[in-house]
Amino acid sequence: MHNFDAAMALQAVGDRRLRGRTTEPYANMVGPFGGVTAAVLLRAIERQDDRLGDPVTLSVNFVAAVAPGEFEVVPRCVRTNRSTQHWYVEMQQDGQVVASATAAAARFDRGFFDQSARLWGSGDVLLASSHQIVYYKG
Numbered sequence: 001m002h003n004f005d006a007a008m009a010l011q012a013v014g015d016r017r018l019r020g021r022t023t024e025p026y027a028n029m030v031g032p033f034g035g036v037t038a039a040v041l042l043r044a045i046e047r048q049d050d051r052l053g054d055p056v057t058l059s060v061n062f063v064a065a066v067a068p069g070e071f072e073v074v075p076r077c078v079r080t081n082r083s084t085q086h087w088y089v090e091m092q093q094d095g096q097v098v099a100s101a102t103a104a105a106a107r108f109d110r111g112f113f114d115q116s117a118r119l120w121g122s123g124d125v126l127l128a129s130s131h132q133i134v135y136y137k138g
Contacts, residue, residue, distance in 0.1 A: 003023065003025040003026070006023050006025075007022075007023045007025070007026050007032070007036050007039075007040070008020075008039060008040060008043050009021070010040070010043060010044060010047060010073060013072070016048070016074060016075055016076065017072055017073075017074050018044050018047065018072065018073045018074075018075075019070060019071070019072050019073075020040055020070070020071055020072075020073060021069065021070050021071070022066060022067075022068050022069060022071070027068070030065040031065040031066035031067060031068070032066050034060070034062055037060070037062065037066060037091065037099050038058060038060045038101065040073060040091065041058070041060060041073065041075075041089045041091060041099060041100075041101040041103075042055055042058055042101070042103065044073040044074075044075045044089050045075050045087050045089055045103055045105070048075060048077070050077065050080075051077075051085065051105055052080060052083070052084070052085040052105055052106075052107055053083065053084070053085065053105045053106045053107030053108065054105060054106065054107075054108075055103055055104070055105050056104055056105065056106045056133055057102075057103060057104045058101055058102075058103045059101060059102050059103070060099060060100070060101040061099065061100045061101065062098075062099055063097050063098055063099055063100060064096065064097075064098045064099075065098070066091065066093065066098045066099065067093055067098075069093070070093070071091050071092065071093045071098070072091070072092045072093075073089060073090070073091050073092075074089065074090050074092065075087055075088070075089040076088050076089070083106055083107045083108075084104055084105065084106045084107075085104065085105045085106075086102070086103075086104050087101075087102065087103045087104070087105065088100070088101070088102055089101050089102075089103065115131070115132050115133075116129070116130065116131045116132075117129065117130045117131075118130075
């Protein structure tokens with residue numbers, strides 16, 4: 001098994017409750033790297049049978065350091081619309097929230113495209129960048 005697959009492994013332990021474990025290859029000074037924590041939160045949403053479409057946004061709050069060892073992830077669907085769905089997910093250790101996230105998933109029935117923009121200043125300094133997914137009806 002690849003290190004990333006091991007880091008993303010989640011076992012169902014109850015109604016929408018999943019259990020995972022931190023892994024040494026993604027350890028940082030005080031816990032796992034933030035990117036792997038965010039990926040685990042997103043994976044928990046992706047594993048839900050009632051998920052509508054694909055994840056398009058993720059905003060993570062790193063509340064406390066994730067200690068080495070087991071954690072539980074609890075995703076909750078907040079609202080489902082015709083083509084979008086909104087999720088809230090928590091990572092918990094010893095009954096305490098160590099990370100949380102909000103996410104949106106969307107089903108694109110007709111089509112979509114990526115759109116990026118960059119604003120450059122004098123001296124080739126990047127001032128701002130933006131990336132969005134644009135949905136359109138066919």
